[in-house]
Each structure stands twice: as C-alpha cells, then as structure tokens.
Amino acid sequence: xxxxxxxLVDLLNAGLLSDKVCYAIACRTGxxxxxxxxxxxxxxxxxxxxxxxxxxxxxxTGDFLxxxxxxxxxxxxxxxxxxxxxxxxxxxxxIKRLYDANLxxxxxxxxxxxAVENNIKGFEVLGDAEARIS
Numbered sequence: 001x002x003x004x005x006x007x008l009v010d011l012l013n014a015g016l017l018s019d020k021v022c023y024a025i026a027c028r029t030g031x032x033x034x035x036x037x038x039x040x041x042x043x044x045x046x047x048x049x050x051x052x053x054x055x056x057x058x059x060x061t062g063d064f065l066x067x068x069x070x071x072x073x074x075x076x077x078x079x080x081x082x083x084x085x086x087x088x089x090x091x092x093x094x095i096k097r098l099y100d101a102n103l104x105x106x107x108x109x110x111x112x113x114x115a116v117e118n119n120i121k122g123f124e125v126l127g128d129a130e131a132r133i134s
Contacts, residue, residue, distance in 0.1 A: 011036050021081060021133055023071050025049055034126045041081040041131040043071055043088075047122030050115030057106040063098075067091045067116075075133045082129035092120045 007026075009016055014037035023043045024033070030046040052060035070091050074084040099106075099113040 009033065009037070014038065021075065021131055023075075023084075025068055030122075030124050030126065034124070039127055041125065041127040041129065043081060043085055043123075043125050045119065045122045046124055047118060049122070050112075050118055052112055052115065055106075055108045058102075058109065058112075060108070060112050063095045063112075064116075067095060067119075078132055078134045080129065081125055081127075081131045085123070085125040085129075089120060089123065092116050092123075096120070 011032060014033060018038045019040045021041045021043075022034075022037065022039045024030075024045075026044065027048040028046060030042065030044040034042040034044050034046075050064075052064045054061045067088055070087040071084045074087045075081070079087075096113055096116045099109045099116065102109050103113070
C-alpha cells in the first residue's frame with residue numbers, strides 16, 4: 001500500500017471474493033490474498049508476473065495474452081479450475097518451447113523465454129480445484 005497503484009481487492013475487503021472463483025494476473029497475490037481471502041478457488045501467482053511488449057520480430061504480447069486468456073476461456077466452457085490452470089500452463093509451455101527454438105533468430109526472445117518460465121513456476125491454484133463457474 002502507499003504506491004501509485006491501489007489494489008481493487010486486498011485482505012481488508014477480501015470478503016468480496018467470498019465463495020468465488022478468483023483469477024488474478026497480479027504480482028505475488030497468491031502469497032497473501034490467495035491464501036487469506038475466503039474464495040472457493042484462487043488462480044494466481046506467488047511471484048512477480050511478467051507481461052510483454054510487441055517487438056519487430058514477434059508479437060510477444062499476443063503470446064502472453066493467449067496464455068493468460070486460457071483460464072477464463074476454459075472456465076467459460078464449464079470445465080474445472082484445475083483444467084483451467086492446466087490449460088494456462090500447457091499453453092505457456094508451448095510458447096516457451098517456441099521461444100527456445102528461436103533463440104538464434106529473435107533478438108528479445110531470451111528475456112521472454114525467461115519471463116514465461118518464471119510465470120509457469122510461480123503460478124498456482126489454491127482452494128477447490130474441482131470448482132466450476134457454471
């Protein structure tokens with residue numbers, strides 16, 4: 001707290017998330033909010049989440065968005081929180097493999113490969129992994 005960006009939800013108003021499925025693309029929220037909020041399920045990160053910028057050689061932003069959007073797409077299909085989290089991880093692994101295969105061709109890909117790996121390792125599903133939103 002005290003920075004320029006104030007959270008919409010923190011432990012003070014976490015009751016808003018009571019019995020909800022929460023997906024937060026937000027740095028380190030899994031460490032406290034994910035464990036302290038009364039959610040039914042929480043999908044998020046326990047590390048700083050990397051995002052990206054487009055570059056001349058590759059639209060990295062599109063790749064990261066494609067991975068992040070897997071969670072709401074899979075949940076909207078009626079699948080479980082576990083399946084949604086796995087879809088995010090599977091897509092991220094595919095992207096990392098693509099990046100690693102192009103280390104000698106794309107000048108910024110080494111950073112983005114590291115960023116995707118960080119996001120994979122720091123992602124977690126907490127609470128009821130069998131929950132569904134529909």
